[in-house]
Amino acid sequence: MLLIHCPWCxxxxxxxxxxxxPAQLRRDGALEDLLYLRDNPKGRHEERWRHAxxxxxxxxxxxxxxxxxxxxxxxxxx
Amino acid sequence: xxxxxxxxxxxxxxxxxRGWRPQWRAPEPKPAYDAVIIGGGGHGLATAYYLASExxxxxxxxxxxxxxxxxxxxxxxxxxxxxxxFDESAALYDHSVKLWEGLSQALNYNVMFSQRGVMLLAHTxxxxxxxxxxxxxxxxxxxxxxxxxxxxxxAFCPPLNIAANMRYPVLxxxxxxxxxxxxxxxxxxxxxxxxxxxxxxxxxxxxVTAIRRDASGAVSAVETTRGDxxxxxxxVAAAGHTSLVMAMxxxxxxxxxxxxxALVSEPVKPVFPCVVMSNTVHAYISQSDKGELVIGAxxxxxxxxxQRGGLQVNMHTLDAICxxxxxxxxxxxxxxxxxxxxxxxDRSPIIARTAVPGLYVNCGxxxxxxxxxPGAAHLFAWTMAQxxxxxxxxxxxxxxxxxxxxxxxxxxxAVVH
Numbered sequence: 001m002l003l004i005h006c007p008w009c010x011x012x013x014x015x016x017x018x019x020x021x022p023a024q025l026r027r028d029g030a031l032e033d034l035l036y037l038r039d040n041p042k043g044r045h046e047e048r049w050r051h052a053x054x055x056x057x058x059x060x061x062x063x064x065x066x067x068x069x070x071x072x073x074x075x076x077x078x
Numbered sequence: 079x080x081x082x083x084x085x086x087x088x089x090x091x092x093x094x095x096r097g098w099r100p101q102w103r104a105p106e107p108k109p110a111y112d113a114v115i116i117g118g119g120g121h122g123l124a125t126a127y128y129l130a131s132e133x134x135x136x137x138x139x140x141x142x143x144x145x146x147x148x149x150x151x152x153x154x155x156x157x158x159x160x161x162x163x164f165d166e167s168a169a170l171y172d173h174s175v176k177l178w179e180g181l182s183q184a185l186n187y188n189v190m191f192s193q194r195g196v197m198l199l200a201h202t203x204x205x206x207x208x209x210x211x212x213x214x215x216x217x218x219x220x221x222x223x224x225x226x227x228x229x230x231x232x233a234f235c236p237p238l239n240i241a242a243n244m245r246y247p248v249l250x251x252x253x254x255x256x257x258x259x260x261x262x263x264x265x266x267x268x269x270x271x272x273x274x275x276x277x278x279x280x281x282x283x284x285x286v287t288a289i290r291r292d293a294s295g296a297v298s299a300v301e302t303t304r305g306d307x308x309x310x311x312x313x314v315a316a317a318g319h320t321s322l323v324m325a326m327x328x329x330x331x332x333x334x335x336x337x338x339x340a341l342v343s344e345p346v347k348p349v350f351p352c353v354v355m356s357n358t359v360h361a362y363i364s365q366s367d368k369g370e371l372v373i374g375a376x377x378x379x380x381x382x383x384x385q386r387g388g389l390q391v392n393m394h395t396l397d398a399i400c401x402x403x404x405x406x407x408x409x410x411x412x413x414x415x416x417x418x419x420x421x422x423x424d425r426s427p428i429i430a431r432t433a434v435p436g437l438y439v440n441c442g443x444x445x446x447x448x449x450x451x452p453g454a455a456h457l458f459a460w461t462m463a464q465x466x467x468x469x470x471x472x473x474x475x476x477x478x479x480x481x482x483x484x485x486x487x488x489x490x491x492a493v494v495h
Contacts (some may be wrong), residue, residue: 028293040331
C-alpha cells in the first residue's frame with residue numbers, strides 16, 4: 001500500500017485516497033487526446049489524487065511508476 | 079520437431095529419458111526478416127505460429143526482452159470463457175474458445191485445456207438481472223450460458239456457501255460449461271515449439287530500443303540490444319509495455335498500465351471442480367492441477383509498471399473467498415505476484431493496423447488476455463498478413479476512440495475490470 005503525502009493532512013495510507021488521473025491533459029488538440037489517449041510513461045508520472053476519505057481535496061504529485069515512490073516537487077498545478 | 083506421443087514417451091522411458099532435445103532453437107538474429115513480432119508471450123508466439131502455418135510467412139522473428147511467457151502469460155489465473163455481452167466481444171472470445179478446443183492436437187503439445195465450467199455468481203437483484211441478460215445475449219450469439227439456482231450452483235460447486243444469512247447471499251449463477259482453464263506455460267511453450275518447427279526465429283533477451291521509419295513513414299527496421307533488424311512489418315504484442323513500444327514509432331495509445339495481482343494457496347487434494355467468479359464481492363478462484371487454489375485479485379487504483387501491487391487488494395479478494403467458501407479459511411497462501419496489464423478506456427482490446435504503414439498492434443486486453451491467446455493471435459496474424467482486419471476483429475480498431483464506436487465492456491463485462 002502506498003504512503004501518500006496529502007499537502008493538507010500529511011502522510012496517510014493509500015486507502016484514504018482515490019486516484020484521479022494524469023495531472024496534465026492536452027486540452028488543445030482533438031477530443032480523442034483529452035478523453036482517451038495517454039502517455040502512460042514508465043518513470044516519472046505527474047498525477048492527481050483526491051484525499052477522498054480525508055480532507056476531500058485534490059492535489060497534484062509525481063510518482064515513479066517503476067518503484068511507485070513519490071517524487072519530490074515541483075509539480076505543475078492541474 | 080520431435081513429435082510427442084505415447085510411443086515417443088515409451089521409447090524415452092526405456093532410454094532413460096536421455097533423448098529429449100530442446101524444443102526450440104536459440105538463433106542469432108538475422109539482419110532482416112519479412113515480419114517481426116515484438117513480445118514473446120502467448121499472443122506474440124501464437125501470432126508467429128499462425129503467420130507461419132496459415133499465411134506462409136516463414137521468415138519471421140519473435141523478439142522477447144526477457145524469457146518466453148515471463149510476462150502476463152505466466153502471471154494470469156488461466157481462466158478461459160467467452161460469455162461477453164456484446165456481439166463483437168462474444169464473436170471474438172468465442173473464436174478463441176473454439177481454437178482452444180483443438181489446440182493441443184494442432185500444436186502436438188498438451189496445453190491441458192480443461193472445460194470444467196465457469197460460474198459467475200449473482201448476489202443482488204441487479205446481478206440477477208444482469209446475469210440473465212448476459213445469458214440471453216450469449217445464447218443469441220451461439221455462446222452457451224445457463225442460469226443456475228443457488229441449489230444447482232451448490233451441486234455444481236460443492237464448497238460454495240449458499241447460506242441466506244451471508245452479507246452478499248448467492249441468489250443464483252450463470253454457468254458457461256465450455257469455459258475452463260489451461261496450463262499457461264504450456265501455451266507459451268507449445269506455440270514456441272510449433273512456430274520454431276515452422277522456421278520462426280524466437281530470440282530471447284532481445285529488447286527493442288527503437289523503431290525506424292523510412293521517408294514515407296512506413297516502418298523499416300527495429301533497433302534492438304542484439305543489433306538492428308530490417309523489416310517491413312512489425313506486430314506489437316507487448317501487453318503492459320505496449321504504450322512504450324508504440325511511442326518508439328510515434329504512436330500515442332489509448333492505454334494505461336495497471337498492476338493486476340494473483341495468488342495461490344498451498345496445494346490441497348482436488349476439492350474445487352470448476353471456476354467461480356463474482357463481480358460484486360470480487361472473488362475469482364479455481365484449482366490448478368497441482369492442487370493450488372488459484373485466486374485472482376483486482377487491479378490497483380493507479381497506473382504502474384512495478385509488477386507488484388498493494389496487499390489490501392489481495393485481502394479484499396480473500397475476504398470474499400472466505401465468505402463464499404468457509405472451508406478455505408484456514409488455507410495458507412503460498413505466493414502472490416503482479417503483472418502489468420494494458421487497459422483501454424472501454425475495456426475491449428485493440429487488434430488493428432495503425433496509422434503507420436507496416437505497424438500492427440494487438441493490445442488492450444486488460445485483465446483478460448490469456449483466454450484470447452489463440453483467437454487474438456489468429457486474427458492478428460490475418461490482419462498482418464492481409465494488411466486488412468478479419469471481419470471478427472474489424473470493430474477492434476484504435477480509431478474507434480476517435481469515432482466514438484466504443485465496445486463498452488467496461489460497464490457490461492462479466493467481470494469487474
